[in-house]
Amino acid sequence: xxxxxxxxxxxxxxxxxxxxxxxxxxxxxxxxxxxxxxxxxxxxxxxxxxxxxxxxxxxxxxxxxxxxxxxxxxxxxxxxxxxxxxxxxxxxxxxxxxxxxxxxxxxxxxxxxxxxxxxxxxxxxxxxxxxxxxxxxxxxxxxxxxxxxxxxxxxxxxxxxxxxxxxxxxxxxxxxxx
Numbered sequence: 001x002x003x004x005x006x007x008x009x010x011x012x013x014x015x016x017x018x019x020x021x022x023x024x025x026x027x028x029x030x031x032x033x034x035x036x037x038x039x040x041x042x043x044x045x046x047x048x049x050x051x052x053x054x055x056x057x058x059x060x061x062x063x064x065x066x067x068x069x070x071x072x073x074x075x076x077x078x079x080x081x082x083x084x085x086x087x088x089x090x091x092x093x094x095x096x097x098x099x100x101x102x103x104x105x106x107x108x109x110x111x112x113x114x115x116x117x118x119x120x121x122x123x124x125x126x127x128x129x130x131x132x133x134x135x136x137x138x139x140x141x142x143x144x145x146x147x148x149x150x151x152x153x154x155x156x157x158x159x160x161x162x163x164x165x166x167x168x169x170x171x172x173x174x175x176x177x178x
Contacts, residue, residue: 004164006030013039017046029080030169031157048153055146056112062089063099063113064147068154070100070177071120076161077154079170100177111137115144116151124148 010018014036022028035042055061062085069077078100085091085099095105102117104110115134118126134144160166 002030002165002167004034004166006033006167007037008033010036011039014042017042025084027169030166031076031080031161034160034164034166035157045153045156048149052146052150052153055150056143058089059085059091059095059106060109060112061150062091063095063104063109064116064150065154066096066099067102067113067117068120068151069158070102070175071117072155072158072162073175074158074161075173075175076166076168076170077158078175079168079173081154082173083170097177108137108139112139112143112147116147119148119151120155 010033018028018032018036021032032042035045052061056064062081065081066078066085069081082096085096086093091099098104099109099113102110102114104113111134115126115130118130131144134147135141139147
């Protein structure tokens with residue numbers, strides 16, 4: 001049961017962001033109803049998300065979201081990102097399962113999601129070998145900064161949902177990996 005009331009009324013200062021998300025997904029996720037209570041937090045997140053949506057490619061970004069959400073055991077985000085990744089990015093169920101484990105069918109995507117997973121597990125204290133591996137896959141230092149920023153963006157929503165146990169409004173995905 002959610003540990004925060006899910007508001008139905010969105011503050012005016014949050015409405016533009018929530019309306020855009022609702023239009024894109026054809027629903028208003030509970031996460032954004034919760035975040036909308038603080039227009040500063042929601043709009044800050046939205047600015048970061050809008051900028052980072054221009055980085056890497058959609059499948060890699062979704063893979064990072066899944067890897068980060070798995071490490072943080074965020075059932076809400078795993079459910080939401082699985083829904084988005086399969087519906088909008090065209091990821092297969094197999095690729096979603098691999099991404100959750102920090103892997104991928106693509107060697108390049110595997111390097112990014114493995115790095116994001118390690119980044120979360122080590123709280124950013126990655127080894128030289130972790131940086132070497134992601135660079136060897138063809139990622140520039142700018143791309144590595146983007147992977148870190150994407151991971152932080154996803155971690156923010158993981159923490160909000162974990163703290164409040166937000167009611168899941170997507171097809172529910174189990175946190176345990178099969």
